[in-house]
Amino acid sequence: MSELATNREIDRSNMTVSDEVAIQINDMNKWYGTFHVLRDINLTVNRGERIVICGPSGSGKSTLIRCINRLEEHQAGQIIVDGTELSSDLKNIDKIRSEVGMCFQHFNLFPHLTILENCTLAPIWVRKTPKKEAEETAMHYLEKVKIPEQADKYPGQLSGGQQQRVAIARSLCMKPRIMLFDEPTSALDPEMIKEVLDTMIELAEEGMTMLCVTHEMGFARQVANRVIFMDAGQIVEQNEPEEFFNNPQSDRTKLFLSQILGH
Amino acid sequence: MSETHAQSVSYVRETMLSEQEPPVTERGVIKWIRENLFSGWVNILLTVISLFVIYWALALVLPWAFGGVWNAGSLTECREVLFSFYKDSHDGACWAVIEDRWLQILFGFYPPELYWRPILAFVLFFVALAPVLFAERVPGQLIWFTVVYPFLATWLIWGGAVWTPILALLGFVAAFVAYKILSKVSGPIVANLGALVAALVWWGALMGPIDDSLNRMVGAGRLEDTVASLNQQAEDLPVQIAALEADAEAKASEIAAAVETKNALLVEMTEIRIEEFAIDQQIEPKEDAVQLLNGAEESIGQIEDILSEWGGVPEAASDSEADLADAEAAAASIDGLIADVNKFLGDALNDIESNTADPADVAALLAAGATQADASITEDIDALVAKSDLTDSLGDLIDLATGLTADASASDLAALRADIATASALVQSDVDTLDGIKDKIIAANASDLEAPQAALVANMAQLTQLRDEATTIAQDNFRISSQQTENRGFLTALNSLTERENSLPELRATTQELRDAVPSAYRNMIDVNQLPEDATSEDAAALNAYLGARNQELSVGASIRDTYAELGRVGLRPIDSRQIGGFMLALIIGIAGIVLSLPLGILLALGRQSHLFFVNKICVAFIEVIRGVPLIVWLFTASLLLNYFLPPGTNFDLMLRVIIMVTLFSAAYIAEVIRGGLAALPTGQYEGADSLGLSYWQSMQLIVLPQALKISIPGIVNTFIGLFKDTVLVVFIGLLDPIGLSNAIRADTDWNGIYWELFVFIGALFFIFCFGMGRYSLYLERKLQREHR
Numbered sequence A: 001m002s003e004l005a006t007n008r009e010i011d012r013s014n015m016t017v018s019d020e021v022a023i024q025i026n027d028m029n030k031w032y033g034t035f036h037v038l039r040d041i042n043l044t045v046n047r048g049e050r051i052v053i054c055g056p057s058g059s060g061k062s063t064l065i066r067c068i069n070r071l072e073e074h075q076a077g078q079i080i081v082d083g084t085e086l087s088s089d090l091k092n093i094d095k096i097r098s099e100v101g102m103c104f105q106h107f108n109l110f111p112h113l114t115i116l117e118n119c120t121l122a123p124i125w126v127r128k129t130p131k132k133e134a135e136e137t138a139m140h141y142l143e144k145v146k147i148p149e150q151a152d153k154y155p156g157q158l159s160g161g162q163q164q165r166v167a168i169a170r171s172l173c174m175k176p177r178i179m180l181f182d183e184p185t186s187a188l189d190p191e192m193i194k195e196v197l198d199t200m201i202e203l204a205e206e207g208m209t210m211l212c213v214t215h216e217m218g219f220a221r222q223v224a225n226r227v228i229f230m231d232a233g234q235i236v237e238q239n240e241p242e243e244f245f246n247n248p249q250s251d252r253t254k255l256f257l258s259q260i261l262g263h
Numbered sequence B: 001m002s003e004t005h006a007q008s009v010s011y012v013r014e015t016m017l018s019e020q021e022p023p024v025t026e027r028g029v030i031k032w033i034r035e036n037l038f039s040g041w042v043n044i045l046l047t048v049i050s051l052f053v054i055y056w057a058l059a060l061v062l063p064w065a066f067g068g069v070w071n072a073g074s075l076t077e078c079r080e081v082l083f084s085f086y087k088d089s090h091d092g093a094c095w096a097v098i099e100d101r102w103l104q105i106l107f108g109f110y111p112p113e114l115y116w117r118p119i120l121a122f123v124l125f126f127v128a129l130a131p132v133l134f135a136e137r138v139p140g141q142l143i144w145f146t147v148v149y150p151f152l153a154t155w156l157i158w159g160g161a162v163w164t165p166i167l168a169l170l171g172f173v174a175a176f177v178a179y180k181i182l183s184k185v186s187g188p189i190v191a192n193l194g195a196l197v198a199a200l201v202w203w204g205a206l207m208g209p210i211d212d213s214l215n216r217m218v219g220a221g222r223l224e225d226t227v228a229s230l231n232q233q234a235e236d237l238p239v240q241i242a243a244l245e246a247d248a249e250a251k252a253s254e255i256a257a258a259v260e261t262k263n264a265l266l267v268e269m270t271e272i273r274i275e276e277f278a279i280d281q282q283i284e285p286k287e288d289a290v291q292l293l294n295g296a297e298e299s300i301g302q303i304e305d306i307l308s309e310w311g312g313v314p315e316a317a318s319d320s321e322a323d324l325a326d327a328e329a330a331a332a333s334i335d336g337l338i339a340d341v342n343k344f345l346g347d348a349l350n351d352i353e354s355n356t357a358d359p360a361d362v363a364a365l366l367a368a369g370a371t372q373a374d375a376s377i378t379e380d381i382d383a384l385v386a387k388s389d390l391t392d393s394l395g396d397l398i399d400l401a402t403g404l405t406a407d408a409s410a411s412d413l414a415a416l417r418a419d420i421a422t423a424s425a426l427v428q429s430d431v432d433t434l435d436g437i438k439d440k441i442i443a444a445n446a447s448d449l450e451a452p453q454a455a456l457v458a459n460m461a462q463l464t465q466l467r468d469e470a471t472t473i474a475q476d477n478f479r480i481s482s483q484q485t486e487n488r489g490f491l492t493a494l495n496s497l498t499e500r501e502n503s504l505p506e507l508r509a510t511t512q513e514l515r516d517a518v519p520s521a522y523r524n525m526i527d528v529n530q531l532p533e534d535a536t537s538e539d540a541a542a543l544n545a546y547l548g549a550r551n552q553e554l555s556v557g558a559s560i561r562d563t564y565a566e567l568g569r570v571g572l573r574p575i576d577s578r579q580i581g582g583f584m585l586a587l588i589i590g591i592a593g594i595v596l597s598l599p600l601g602i603l604l605a606l607g608r609q610s611h612l613f614f615v616n617k618i619c620v621a622f623i624e625v626i627r628g629v630p631l632i633v634w635l636f637t638a639s640l641l642l643n644y645f646l647p648p649g650t651n652f653d654l655m656l657r658v659i660i661m662v663t664l665f666s667a668a669y670i671a672e673v674i675r676g677g678l679a680a681l682p683t684g685q686y687e688g689a690d691s692l693g694l695s696y697w698q699s700m701q702l703i704v705l706p707q708a709l710k711i712s713i714p715g716i717v718n719t720f721i722g723l724f725k726d727t728v729l730v731v732f733i734g735l736l737d738p739i740g741l742s743n744a745i746r747a748d749t750d751w752n753g754i755y756w757e758l759f760v761f762i763g764a765l766f767f768i769f770c771f772g773m774g775r776y777s778l779y780l781e782r783k784l785q786r787e788h789r
């Protein structure tokens, strides 16, 4: 698993981390019923940061990033995204959701709409962009993810990798300031993984703030400027990729790394 | 390479064999039949059974349906015509009832001269439907027509002033404007509430007065012209009525003449068939006699059985009670059987002796008849058994049977039995001969009957036409007469209009005065019963006087409004709901129910999924209660109970109440069907929509519902079909749906006792619509399947 995600040289000129805080999570706790999934999460993400979250299955990685755009509700603590605190105020939620893009493991494209319609839907209805303009933007991003020719097809007619790239383009069409990825490649065949990772690397090169749950350690090494290891609902360890992989601090991290890199 | 090629060339076939068809058993129809109908033993068996069942059903139905009578004025006439054709060989349908009443079954008692209105509404319905059903094939602007259509259709069917539907439509516009304005300055909930309030204020408080003042405006300008034209009509209409009455009389005598002709033809045919009837009278009693003789023979057989079982006369083997009882029972049953034999034989003799004519008479009749075309009949006559031969032998048998006792010897019994069999065979052979003769007579008569039968058919057609014309005249007469009555009333109302208007201020003053006389605590009461117990009788009297005056003021005001509504109406003649019936009623209730229940069902389904406690619980309770009680109970609720809950004096159209109930009922079902569709949608779809920042309603409208509805189409259409058919239940609350009309038609003495034909017709009407809906749903499913996969 230690191979690199891309063979080309990564252009780091835009990958600068600013001092501005994009996401601030303070003492956040979450329960599913009586099950305490997230415990005392504290996390600050600066604008331009690229964070990879890893950890064993069931450790709460998905739950954490789903809390950030309120697909899940947290019960204690604070989550501040772009200066707006997430509360039950629907206006704030919709505002944050339109600023934060999200890609899912299973793409979640809308099967009854064409690729183009998938991409223009939110800009037209949420941003009130004129249809023509929205379509131009959508085509721009579809070109960027290298599938402009599929614009008039339905999601069911595309391969998994293509669908995930459409999902990325769909999020980008909202011009988000932060992108969340929840295991974007784990439902894909190896070849398709590469095309999706390439797209994500390009995004990173442009300076997008990214939070990415993934087990693609090559990607983490090359692109991330921080790797977070979670276990049992807690952030166990976080460090720069080199340090994290070469010199893990806690035993659990070591065990996890030995399992994931060992085979 | 080239050498080898040169050599091998001679082995290469240069001409291709012409294509050969596969063997006969492997192609075309034969192949299909072999594979689909006769591929194995079970299959062969099923094929044969199916073919038999189909044949049997068709053999039963087709002669009935296609041998039916289309022209007749009553069931009796139908039977006359059928009898003149088939006698008793088979039955035929009396389609004449459909010919006579189909308009009524379709339209109920809607005025015939206004049929164009519902028909136009029906045709426009499809135009309005096109943008919904075939969105991609028609221009998008047509959807505006769809929006306006409900108002247009209501106006066309019920009539009234043109501005009424427009004013009603403006209520929605008011709601929309209020929503737009409020949603700019506040949240969606306030905006929605504001829209609702705006619409209610418009409909409740503004629409009525605006309607009235429009009526007044137009009416005031028309008053003189209208009075003049009414006076003119008062002179013209009686003349028209007189003319129509004369026409009606002329038609009546023409009809009477045609009926005469018909009766004469029937008599003529009966005469042609006279021998046939005579022979029928011979055959039937003799067939009975054969049955009776066979019965007697069987009884003797049973006696023989008992005797042989007991080895002679039943006698107890011992003194035990059981044995004695057995023997007694056996003896008793022998006695019973002997009595039976005697009775059978006596009846048989009676049948032949007193119910049949002498063969000599039959022979004479046949000889005198004109049907001697078939000479062989004469020979058959010779084969007839003389009546005395039959009666004599039966007489002998009876003598023998009378002497019969339990200790008759076995040989006596056998002899008697054989004698009875012989007598039975004799009668049977006579019956056979008579049957043969009858067939020949029928064959010989057939050609004689052709001419009068054809004449009868022509005569019935003419008679039907005459009757149709008479109906038209009667309808015209009725229309003009009712117009005359209405005109008279209207003229009186117009003449007193100024007077009533002038009296109004005075009435108002009186009311005010009397109101002031009532103690202030009681002034807002609307009934004397509301007074507390300690109120004095003077108070009660004062309140009573005040209420009386107020009622009068209100009723004068209402009567003025009514007069102006009639006077100032620009539009169509108003039609009362009670006049709407038949299939049209079913369609109106069905379509309104379908159109209204879909959005309501969607809302209920979403409500049932909602996390808001009260919304969720209210929706669940609503769905469960509505679903848990039979529709017929809801309909009775609509027709009877609702009146108790409504403020007294409100006149809430029964049909509207039924539509509301049917809508609620099917909405509950639709909600459950759609809930299934919603549940089938992966949660990823909701999350995808949420993560893009779509609001709840946007994600429902754009992402969730299009997919959930697509999944639910079969269920939804199924519910619609059920709803449409269930509209016939309104017959139980006194609405004249097709079934109700069929009852009304049967109540007419002309068509008393006719069932099948009416039900077949009504069933066919429903079938066409339900089948159409089913087909459309299939088409839609396939189309969506193609598009999205």
Ligand SMILES: Nc1ncnc2c1ncn2[C@@H]1O[C@H](COP(=O)(O)OP(=O)(O)OP(=O)(O)O)[C@@H](O)[C@H]1O
Pocket (backbone or CB within 6 Å): A032, A035, A037, A055, A056, A057, A058, A059, A060, A061, A062, A063, A064
């Ligand atoms: N809707 C839910 N209700 C109850 N428990 C849940 C729910 N969703 C997740 N969980 C539990 O919360 C824990 C964390 O789940 P989560 O999906 O965040 O794990 P994860 O780290 O993303 O795992 P994976 O790598 O398998 O995706 C798991 O133990 C899971 O069983």
Ligand SMILES: [Mg+2]
Pocket (backbone or CB within 6 Å): A061, A062, A063, A182, A183
């Ligand atoms: Mg996960």
